[in-house]
Amino acid sequence: xxxxxxxxxxxxxxxxxxxxxxGHPTKDATQDIIYAxxxxxxxxxxxxxxxxxxxxxxxxxQKSSAIALSNGMNLSLLFQQVKDSRRRSxxxxxxxxxxxxxLQFGIEKFLKQCQLSGVDGLIIPDLPMSIYKNEYIDLxxxxxxxxxxLITPETSDxxxxxxxxxxxxxxxxxxxxxxxGTSSNIDDAQKHYxxxxxxxxxxTPRLIGFGIHDKKTYQTACNHSQGAxxxxxxxxxxxxxxxxSKTISExxxxxx
Amino acid sequence: MKYQVDELGFYGDFGGAFIPEMLHxxxxxxxxxxxxxxxxxxxxEEFNSLLKDYVGRPSPLYFAKRLSEKYNTKIYLxxxxxxxxxxxxxxxxxxxxxxxxxxxKKRIIAETGAGQHGVATxxxxxxxGLECIxxxxxxxxxxxxxxxxxxxxxxAEVRPALSGSQTLKDATNEAIRDWINNPSNTHYIIGSVVGxxxxxDMVARFQSVISEEMKxxxxxxxxxxxxNYIVACVGGGSNAAGAFYHYxxxxxxxxxxxxxxxxxxxxxxxxxxxxxxxxxxxHGSKTLLMQTEDGQIIEPYxxxxxxxxxxxxxxxxxLISSGRAIVYHASDExxxxxxxxxxxxxxxxxxxxxxxxxxxxNKMHLKxxxxxxxxxxxxxDKDLSTFTAYLDKNPGQHKSDH
Ligand SMILES: Cc1ncc(COP(=O)(O)O)c(C=O)c1O
Numbered sequence: 001x002x003x004x005x006x007x008x009x010x011x012x013x014x015x016x017x018x019x020x021x022x023g024h025p026t027k028d029a030t031q032d033i034i035y036a037x038x039x040x041x042x043x044x045x046x047x048x049x050x051x052x053x054x055x056x057x058x059x060x061x062q063k064s065s066a067i068a069l070s071n072g073m074n075l076s077l078l079f080q081q082v083k084d085s086r087r088r089s090x091x092x093x094x095x096x097x098x099x100x101x102x103l104q105f106g107i108e109k110f111l112k113q114c115q116l117s118g119v120d121g122l123i124i125p126d127l128p129m130s131i132y133k134n135e136y137i138d139l140x141x142x143x144x145x146x147x148x149x150l151i152t153p154e155t156s157d158x159x160x161x162x163x164x165x166x167x168x169x170x171x172x173x174x175x176x177x178x179x180x181g182t183s184s185n186i187d188d189a190q191k192h193y194x195x196x197x198x199x200x201x202x203x204t205p206r207l208i209g210f211g212i213h214d215k216k217t218y219q220t221a222c223n224h225s226q227g228a229x230x231x232x233x234x235x236x237x238x239x240x241x242x243x244x245s246k247t248i249s250e251x252x253x254x255x256x
Numbered sequence: 257m258k259y260q261v262d263e264l265g266f267y268g269d270f271g272g273a274f275i276p277e278m279l280h281x282x283x284x285x286x287x288x289x290x291x292x293x294x295x296x297x298x299x300x301e302e303f304n305s306l307l308k309d310y311v312g313r314p315s316p317l318y319f320a321k322r323l324s325e326k327y328n329t330k331i332y333l334x335x336x337x338x339x340x341x342x343x344x345x346x347x348x349x350x351x352x353x354x355x356x357x358x359x360x361k362k363r364i365i366a367e368t369g370a371g372q373h374g375v376a377t378x379x380x381x382x383x384x385g386l387e388c389i390x391x392x393x394x395x396x397x398x399x400x401x402x403x404x405x406x407x408x409x410x411x412a413e414v415r416p417a418l419s420g421s422q423t424l425k426d427a428t429n430e431a432i433r434d435w436i437n438n439p440s441n442t443h444y445i446i447g448s449v450v451g452x453x454x455x456x457d458m459v460a461r462f463q464s465v466i467s468e469e470m471k472x473x474x475x476x477x478x479x480x481x482x483x484n485y486i487v488a489c490v491g492g493g494s495n496a497a498g499a500f501y502h503y504x505x506x507x508x509x510x511x512x513x514x515x516x517x518x519x520x521x522x523x524x525x526x527x528x529x530x531x532x533x534x535x536x537x538x539h540g541s542k543t544l545l546m547q548t549e550d551g552q553i554i555e556p557y558x559x560x561x562x563x564x565x566x567x568x569x570x571x572x573x574x575l576i577s578s579g580r581a582i583v584y585h586a587s588d589e590x591x592x593x594x595x596x597x598x599x600x601x602x603x604x605x606x607x608x609x610x611x612x613x614x615x616x617x618n619k620m621h622l623k624x625x626x627x628x629x630x631x632x633x634x635x636x637d638k639d640l641s642t643f644t645a646y647l648d649k650n651p652g653q654h655k656s657d658h
Contacts, residue, residue, distance in 0.1 A: 051552065177436065
């Protein structure tokens with residue numbers, strides 16, 4: 001069974017998803033980071049495929065991507081690393097990357113590699129739902145790769161329903177209209193937006209991300225959804241780290 | 257073959273809107289509104305009167321007698337350099353600012369390479385009293401200083417783009433990120449026929465006034481609307497799109513796109529997208545772009561900040577792939593020599609971008625009876641420091657050889 005499916009059928013709240021960029025801070029850190037996150041109870045790991053032009057990302061993820069690329073990180077290597085990590089690890093893993101990277105790799109080859117290496121799902125922020133629906137839905141099913149679409153405060157109810165229908169991992173609830181990497185508190189407008197989504201009684205579990213950076217924002221997000229995604233805040237702590245597993249356990253202890 | 261955009265926003269295999277959900281609502285609004293708004297009588301009236309009295313249109317179609325003699329053919333220059341602010345870019349910014357006002361937007365952002373689009377945006381924002389922020393690569397801020405000063409004089413804020421190669425691509429990334437952060441009050445005025453649908457079509461429509469005028473102007477000069485060739489430089493491709501627009505279905509008119517070869521198409525330092533590019537996604541559009549096998553976008557190079565872009569508008573990708581457009585390449589050196597030639601022969605100093613188009617004249621084997629229209633997209637005041645350095649390196653060129 002797909003690990004995302006088993007996660008969401010067994011756990012309904014306080015799901016913690018942590019994002020990091022593959023190849024950052026070092027090319028070979030991927031497996032160590034996956035193990036340490038899993039050991040510290042992280043429920044789900046989102047691995048970013050470093051990209052030269054990450055349109056929806058703020059400075060932190062841009063910089064981690066640039067470092068990863070200059071470290072020589074690439075997709076084939078990432079698949080190998082995920083595959084190797086599967087010897088010791090069973091945490092659900094989703095890859096997050098931009099559509100162009102998958103197009104160049106070849107969509108079917110990409111999905112096949114996901115299945116072979118043990119990737120459970122994908123987040124592709126610039127893949128339009130319409131194109132997924134018309135061209136790729138069967139291929140994703142064939143290789144048992146789940147997909148999560150994003151919704152934002154600007155997304156119409158109709159499109160939220162469509163994201164609910166098409167997403168089969170989780171729905172990625174973008175906490176506010178922004179790129180990644182902000183770190184302010186969650187304000188009332190955001191809470192109203194979370195409540196509006198809660199009332200829609202969607203079928204797909206929701207994880208709230210963007211700007212989740214500490215215990216308080218994590219808790220608020222969890223109060224309104226099945227869980228939360230932490231990205232830039234985690235990358236910032238990795239930046240200065242000399243002992244990755246210690247840094248990770250301290251970081252997770254600060255969050256929950 | 258159909259050369260204009262289809263219902264889904266594609267030109268053949270190219271185009272579309274590959275954008276994150278954060279931009280969806282703005283792009284959707286543009287998509288559903290732009291044709292309606294552009295067709296409104298009040299919009300047309302305001303647009304046309306500003307083009308006439310503020311921009312100074314129609315821009316002349318000038319018979320370049322001495323240049324024609326030199327190449328033993330007939331060459332006309334479409335004088336977009338005489339527009340207010342000195343380039344074709346203002347045709348688009350006038351259109352988009354009127355659209356932005358009708359959409360109720362209060363804040364305008366733009367990207368710029370050469371600074372011409374930034375100046376044209378700052379200008380229309382001053383005209384309409386709207387806040388203006390222009391993203392510009394740090395490298396381009398250095399090499400196009402006069403335009404940076406103009407933008408500031410006009411009240412715009414120029415924000416340096418510090419990522420990547422710090423040029424046009426990176427400025428565009430920053431502008432897109434700004435729009436994600438400010439979706440409700442902001443309109444993004446893209447400066448070329450690039451980006452997600454409907455931008456390429458919308459910008460081409462605003463620039464299409466160039467070829468609309470060319471048709472009746474050439475008829476006045478020559479008794480015929482259609483030249484044998486139309487030549488334009490292509491960065492993203494907006495002056496080219498405007499110059500080609502009303503001729504695309506006239507197959508007797510050969511259309512010629514000139515790309516920047518930088519230090520040579522295969523030198524590793526080039527912006528010759530149609531040769532070096534493969535199909536992929538850049539700035540929300542499926543088009544030809546320079547990228548690695550892994551789909552990482554390659555930093556381009558050209559001496560010209562306005563052509564230093566790793567992609568090409570999706571319509572041009574379609575025109576080139578389908579064989580409708582012919583492509584030539586001009587290196588830095590060839591463009592500089594062409595700029596000098598036009599200055600000395602016709603008394604017109606072209607923008608460095610534009611000079612690339614003129615460098616194609618050497619390569620085209622024009623016949624005596626051929627009529628060619630060159631899109632003279634902009635003037636070269638902004639490039640004087642580059643030209644001066646060129647003259648200093650080539651002392652023989654200091655005096656005219658005529
Ligand atoms: C004078 C001039 N011509 C051409 C260009 C290239 O843009 P496009 O290909 O969109 O016409 C620029 C861009 O800055 C420009 O300033």
